[in-house]
Amino acid sequence: MQFKHPELLYALFLLIIPILVHLFQLRKFQNTPFTNVKFLKEVTLQTRKSSQLKKWLVLSSRLLALACIIFAFAQPFIASESALKTDKETVIYLDNSFSLQVKGNKGELLKRVTQELFENPNLPEVSSWFTNTFSYKNSEKENFKNRILETEYSANQFSLEEVLLKAENLFSKNKSSEKNLIWISDFQGQEKFPDVSNKNIKISTVQLKPTDKKNISVDSISIASVSSDAISLKVQLTNYGIPLENIPVSLFNEEILVAKTSVDFSTSSTVTAPFEIRSNTAFNGRVSIIDQGLLFDNDLYFNTNKGTKIKVLSVNEADASYLHKIFTQDEFDFVSQPLKLLDFNLILEQNTILLNELVNIPISLQTALTSFAENGGTLVIIPSEKAELTSYNQLFKSLNLGVFSQKVEQEKQITTIHFSHPIYQHVFDSQVTNFQYPKVNSFYPLSGNHIKVLSYQDGDGFLMQNKTSYLFTSSIKTENSNFKNSPLVVPTLYSIATNSLPLPNLYFNIGEENYFAVAVQLPQDHILKLKSTEVDFIPLQKNTSNKVTITTTDMPSKAGIYGVFDKELEIEKVSYNYSRKESDLRYLNAATWLGTENYNTINSLFEKVAQNDNIRNLWKWFVIFALLFLVIEMFLLKILK
Numbered sequence: 001m002q003f004k005h006p007e008l009l010y011a012l013f014l015l016i017i018p019i020l021v022h023l024f025q026l027r028k029f030q031n032t033p034f035t036n037v038k039f040l041k042e043v044t045l046q047t048r049k050s051s052q053l054k055k056w057l058v059l060s061s062r063l064l065a066l067a068c069i070i071f072a073f074a075q076p077f078i079a080s081e082s083a084l085k086t087d088k089e090t091v092i093y094l095d096n097s098f099s100l101q102v103k104g105n106k107g108e109l110l111k112r113v114t115q116e117l118f119e120n121p122n123l124p125e126v127s128s129w130f131t132n133t134f135s136y137k138n139s140e141k142e143n144f145k146n147r148i149l150e151t152e153y154s155a156n157q158f159s160l161e162e163v164l165l166k167a168e169n170l171f172s173k174n175k176s177s178e179k180n181l182i183w184i185s186d187f188q189g190q191e192k193f194p195d196v197s198n199k200n201i202k203i204s205t206v207q208l209k210p211t212d213k214k215n216i217s218v219d220s221i222s223i224a225s226v227s228s229d230a231i232s233l234k235v236q237l238t239n240y241g242i243p244l245e246n247i248p249v250s251l252f253n254e255e256i257l258v259a260k261t262s263v264d265f266s267t268s269s270t271v272t273a274p275f276e277i278r279s280n281t282a283f284n285g286r287v288s289i290i291d292q293g294l295l296f297d298n299d300l301y302f303n304t305n306k307g308t309k310i311k312v313l314s315v316n317e318a319d320a321s322y323l324h325k326i327f328t329q330d331e332f333d334f335v336s337q338p339l340k341l342l343d344f345n346l347i348l349e350q351n352t353i354l355l356n357e358l359v360n361i362p363i364s365l366q367t368a369l370t371s372f373a374e375n376g377g378t379l380v381i382i383p384s385e386k387a388e389l390t391s392y393n394q395l396f397k398s399l400n401l402g403v404f405s406q407k408v409e410q411e412k413q414i415t416t417i418h419f420s421h422p423i424y425q426h427v428f429d430s431q432v433t434n435f436q437y438p439k440v441n442s443f444y445p446l447s448g449n450h451i452k453v454l455s456y457q458d459g460d461g462f463l464m465q466n467k468t469s470y471l472f473t474s475s476i477k478t479e480n481s482n483f484k485n486s487p488l489v490v491p492t493l494y495s496i497a498t499n500s501l502p503l504p505n506l507y508f509n510i511g512e513e514n515y516f517a518v519a520v521q522l523p524q525d526h527i528l529k530l531k532s533t534e535v536d537f538i539p540l541q542k543n544t545s546n547k548v549t550i551t552t553t554d555m556p557s558k559a560g561i562y563g564v565f566d567k568e569l570e571i572e573k574v575s576y577n578y579s580r581k582e583s584d585l586r587y588l589n590a591a592t593w594l595g596t597e598n599y600n601t602i603n604s605l606f607e608k609v610a611q612n613d614n615i616r617n618l619w620k621w622f623v624i625f626a627l628l629f630l631v632i633e634m635f636l637l638k639i640l641k
Contacts, residue, residue, distance in 0.1 A: 006074060008070060008073050008074040009070065009071075009074050011070045011073075012067060012070055014066070014070075018059060018062055018063060018066070019059065019063070057636050058633055058636045058637060061629045061630075061632040061633040061636060062629070062633050064625070064629040065625075065626045065627075065629035065630045065633065066626075068622040068623070068625040068626035068629065069622070069623075069626045071619075071622040072619045072620075072622035072623045072626065073619075074619075075617065075619045076617075076619060076622065087174060087176060087177035087178065088177060088178045088180070089128070089171055089172060089174075089177050089178070089179050089180065090124045090126075090127040090128070090180045090182065091127065091128045091129065091130075091167045091170045091171060091179070091180070091181050091182070092127055092128070092129035092130075092181075092182045092184070093129070093130055093131070093163055093166070093167060093181065093182070093183050093184065093185070094113070094114070094117075094129065094130075094131050094148075094151065094184050094185075095131070095132065095157075095158075095184060095185035095186065095208075096110055096131045096132050096133065096151050096152065096153055096154050097132055097153070097154055097155075097156070097157040097158075097188070097582055098153050098154070098155065098157075098294060098296040098297075098578065098582045099157070099186055099188040099294065099582045099585065100113075100153070100186055100208065101153060101294050101295050101296060102186075102210040102212065102213070102215075102293060102294060102585065103210060103211055103212060103292075104208065104209065104210055104211055105211060109186060109208045109210065110151065110153065113184060113206075113208060113602060114148050114149055114151050115149070116601075116602040116603065117144075117145075117148050117602060118145050118148055118149055120602060120603060120606050122606035122607060122609060123141050123144065123145075123606065124141070124609070125140065125141050126138055126139070126140055126141070127139060127141075127144065128170040128171075129144060130166055130167075130170065131151055131154065132154040132156045132157060132158055133152075133154045133156060135166070135170065137170055153296070154557075155296075155510045155511055155557065155559075155578045155579065156511055156554075157188075157189075157581070157582060159189075159191060160189075160191060160193060160194050161194055163183065164194060164196070164199070164201075167181050167201070168199075168201070171201070175200065178202070179200060179201045179202065180201075180202045180204065180609070181201050181202065181203045181204070182204050182206070182605065182609075183203060183204065183205045183206070183590075183596075184205075184206045184208065184602070185205075185206075185207065185208065185590075186207065186208045186209070186210070186587060187205075187207055187587050187588040187589075187590050188582060188585065188586070188587050188588075189586070189587075189588065190586060190588075191588075193588065193592070193593045193594070195594075195595075196593075196594075196595040196596065197594070197595050199595075202597075203593075203595065203596040203597070204596065204597045204598075204599060204605055204608075204609075205590040205593065205596050205597070205598045205599070206598075206599050206600075206601065206602055206605055207587075207589075207590040207591070207598065209587075210585070212293070213240070213241065213293075213585040214240065214241030214242065214292075214293050214585075215239075215240045215241060215291065215293030215294045215297070215583060215584075215585055216237060216238070216239050216240070216241070216244070216247060216265075216289060216291040216293065216298075217237065217238050217240070217294070217297040217298075217580055217583035218235065218236075218237055218249075218287050218288070218289055218297060218298065218299065218300040219236045219237060219238050219270075219297075219300075219580050219583070220235070220236045220300070220580075221233055221234070221235045221236070221287060221300055221302050221506055221507070222234050222236075222506070223506070224274070225422070225425045226279060226422075226425075226498070226499070227279065227425060227495075229278065229279055229280075230276050230277070230278060230279055231276065231277050231278070231279045231304065232274065232275075232276050233274070233275040233276065233277065234272050234273075234274060235249065235272060235273040235274075235275060235287050235300070236270065236271075236272050237249065237263055237270070237271055237272070237273065237289070238269060238270045238583065239265040239269045239270075239271075240269070240293075240583060240584055240585055241293070243265050243266045243267075244264075244265045244266070245264050245265070245266050246262045246264065247262060247263050247264075247265065247289060248260060248261075248262050248289065248290065249261050249262065249263055249273045249287065249288075249289055250287070250288045250289070251275050251285060251286075251287055251288075252285065252286040252287075252288060253277075253283055253284060253285060254284045254286075258277075259275050259276075261273050261274070261275070273287075275287075277304065279304075280306065280331070281304070281306060282303070282304065282305055282306045282573070283303060283304045284303045284561050284573060285301070285302045285303060285304075285575075286299055286300070286301050286302075287299070287300045287302070288300075293585070294582070294583060294585070296559075296578050296582075297578065297580055297582075297583045299559070300507070300577055301507055301559055301560055301561050301575040301576070301577055302506035302507045302575050303506070303507070303561050303573045303574070303575045304506070305572040305573060308519060309331060309332055309333040310331065310332050310333065310351045310352065310497055310498060310500060311332075311333045311335075311349060311350045311351045311352070312327050312332050312333070312334045312335070312350065312351065312352045312353075312354065312497050313335050313336075313337070313346055313347070313350045313352070313353045313354070314334070314335070314336040314337070314353075314354045314356050315337060315338075315339055315342055315353065315354070315355050315356060315358065315365075316336060316337065316338050316339065316356040316357075317338065317339055317356065317357055317358045317359055317384065318356050318357035318382075318384070318477055319477075320336045320356055322484050322489070323336065323354070323356070323493070324336070326489070326490055326493050326494055327493075327494075327497060331498075332497065339358055339362075339365075342365070344364070344365075344368055347368045347369070347372055348368075348371070348372060348375070348377075350372070350377060351377065351378060351497070351500040352377070352378040352379075352380065352496065352497045352500040353369065353372060353377060353378070353379050353380070354380040354382070354493075355369075355379070355380070355381045355382060356382055357382050357383065357384040357385075357475055357476075357477065358383075358384060358387075359384045359386050359387060359388060360387075360388045360391045361391040361392060361394075361395050362391070363394075366391070366394060366395045366398065369395065369399075370395070370398045370399065373399055373467070373468055373469055376468060377468065377500070378468045378469075378470070378496060378497070378499070378500030379399070379468065379469045379470070380469075380470045380471075380472075380493070380496055381395075381469070381470070381471045381472065382472045382475065382476055383404070383444060383472065383473070383474070383475055384475055385407070385442065385475045385477065385479075385480055387404070387407075387444070389404050389405075389406070389444075392404050396471075399466070399467075399469050400448075400466060400467075401446075401448065401450075401464075401466055401469060401471055402446050402447045402448020402449075402450065402466075403446070403447045403448065404444040404445070404446060404473075405444060405445040405446075405447070406444075406445075407442050407443070407444050408442060408443055408444070408445060409441070409442045410441075410442065410443070411439055411440070411441050412439060412440055412443060412456040412457060412458070412460075412462075413437040413438070413439045413456065413457045414437055414438045414439065414440070414454055414455070414456060414457075414462045414483065414486075414488075415437050415455070415456065415457040416452075416454065416455035416456075416457075416459075417454060417488070418452055418453055418454070418455070421451070421453050421465075422495075422499060423453065423491075423492065423495035423496055423499060424453075424491070424495065436486070437457075437486075438481060438482050438483040438485075438486035438488065439481065439482060440462070440474040440475075440476075440480060440481040440483070441479075441480050441481065442474065442475070442480055443456075443460075443462075443473050443474040444473050444474065445460070445473070446461065446464060446471070446473050448466075450464035450465060450466050450471070451464065451465040451466065452464060452465075453465055453470070453492070454488070454492070460473070461473060462474060463492065468500070470496055476489075505574075506575065507574075507575035507576060507577050508552065508574070508575070508576050508577075509576070509577060509578070509579050510556065510557065510558075510559065510576050510577065510578055510579065511553070511554065511579060512553070512579070513551065513552075513553050514551065514552045514553070515549060515550070515551050516549075516550055516574065517548065517549050517550070518548045518549075518550060518564055518571055518572060520548055520566065520571055522543055522548060522566060526566055526567065527541070528541055528548055528550065528564055528565065528566055528571070529564075529565045530550075530552075530555075530556065530562045530563070530564060530565075530574070531562060531563050531565050532556070532558075532560050532561070532562045532563070534558065534560075535556065535558065536565075537555050537556065539551065539552045539555065540552070540553075550564070552576075556576050558576075559576055559577045559578050560575070560576065561573055561574070561575045562574055562575070562576065
């Protein structure tokens with residue numbers, strides 16, 4: 001028991017006054033003679049004994065009454081050490097990540113906990129609070145209630161260390177104040193609990209627990225292969241629950257269902273679903289499943305933009321008319337220039353460069369081509385019958401293409417097509433073996449390790465590949481070969497060129513630092529925007545002479561397909577999806593976190609907080625006891641004989 005005014009307890013010393021009054025009776029007694037002295041002595045003795053008992057009882061009740069009055073004025077109370085502290089701070093962290101979409105006993109975890117917080121009568125009058133998306137400092141109870149129900153799910157999920165750091169920033173720098181962190185989360189993840197023994201913070205946790213931990217996630221989508229008319233897609237899905245069979249997977253183009261398949265998780269938790277879409281066309285795709293677990297990972301957005309023209313440059317010292325028939329203007333931006341009139345400024349702008357039977361490759365061209373290939377450009381080399389091997393081998397050395405030996409005059413047939421090579425995938429319906437084989441009359445033996453695309457009958461390579469460079473080992477002039485007239489020339493050169501312009505990313509993940517380039521030339525005062533039906537924003541961007549590089553991080557915050565706009569003109573589209581790291585419903589056990597107190601419910605936590613902050617005033621009881629002892633005194637004086 002403690003006192004609000006303990007200095008008043010010194011008044012207890014005044015209780016000595018009635019004690020003295022009772023001990024030293026100041027009355028004078030008058031002697032009266034009686035005849036029967038023996039009788040008077042007996043009466044006096046009996047009267048004195050009863051009177052003495054009555055006086056002690058009166059004295060006790062009077063002392064107790066006065067003491068209770070003094071205690072009442074001192075205002076006694078009972079309180080915990082926490083309740084006595086005047087400087088107390090409360091910070092509440094509410095986890096609103098996507099993992100709280102799962103169902104608990106009374107519905108979705110996040111919606112239920114926000115309702116319980118809104119209805120709780122024991123909330124502190126002033127508190128700071130934050131989620132994964134926003135924070136408020138020193139918010140009053142009514143403001144807290146007005147905003148808590150507006151809490152939406154967030155793609156952002158703080159780590160345990162990040163939550164502690166954020167909470168510490170919301171507390172004041174006052175070292176003497178009591179700091180209380182209320183942590184409400186499902187504690188989803190596999191990281192270890194941090195050590196909080198050195199923290200000047202009292203941490204109370206409420207772990208929200210789902211009733212069902214089953215979930216199926218559409219994890220990713222990637223390009224399996226590309227042909228002139230189709231793009232093969234591979235969709236990966238993961239099951240985080242019991243084995244399931246025949247789970248439908250749908251592919252939409254905007255809101256139109258274009259394909260549907262099913263997957264089987266009976267033997268594996270991770271499976272793939274194949275889909276195919278047309279190439280060189282715009283496709284605003286969405287892969288969707290129906291799952292009652294988490295909802296955010298049921299849809300995966302992606303898109304392909306209408307193919308831009310592939311830039312192809314042919315540097316010639318031989319006839320290039322057949323190339324105009326292959327690289328048509330509807331798909332290619334084809335430029336053909338003789339070596340003597342070559343514009344070197346065009347080289348770095350190209351996707352594919354073809355050296356069409358040059359006798360000599362100048363040093364300046366070698367340098368430009370090396371830089372072009374190192375930056376990912378596709379280089380196709382067709383040697384001349386009269387090639388100066390020194391200049392060729394100098395270029396080959398910088399590109400790690402091996403070495404040409406002296407030309408060999410020998411007829412060879414080109415008999416082997418390596419159908420597994422990417423440029424021939426989806427070109428042939430079947431592996432053709434009975435066509436009219438093209439031939440060469442002379443060739444250059446090539447040393448080094450390369451990937452064979454076309455081979456001679458003896459196994460030596462006719463068309464070789466190393467990284468992004470393709471090398472023919474023979475001239476294909478009509479005088480030396482009939483390759484130009486064979487059915488192989490068109491799919492070979494066409495596929496090499498189409499593979500030289502990689503498709504842009506099908507999608508990006510929200511919350512990561514993403515880069516992509518838009519092939520557009522903007523006026524000086526123009527800025528690109530990203531727009532959807534619900535939101536538009538200006539991303540970080542860098543404008544150069546022939547492209548705009550866009551960087552996105554926290555924005556956008558919602559998954560979907562966004563248009564890239566120059567004012568009101570849409571240039572292309574880009575897709576964003578939520579990270580799938582929260583799809584795996586595995587949890588830590590907050591009860592094992594050392595240095596913290598764990599509660600099962602919101603109500604039990606705040607009831608405990610209210611009890612710790614409660615101060616029980618006792619002065620009323622002492623007033624009642626004082627009145628009671630006064631009544632007892634009156635009883636002793638007037639009634640008791």
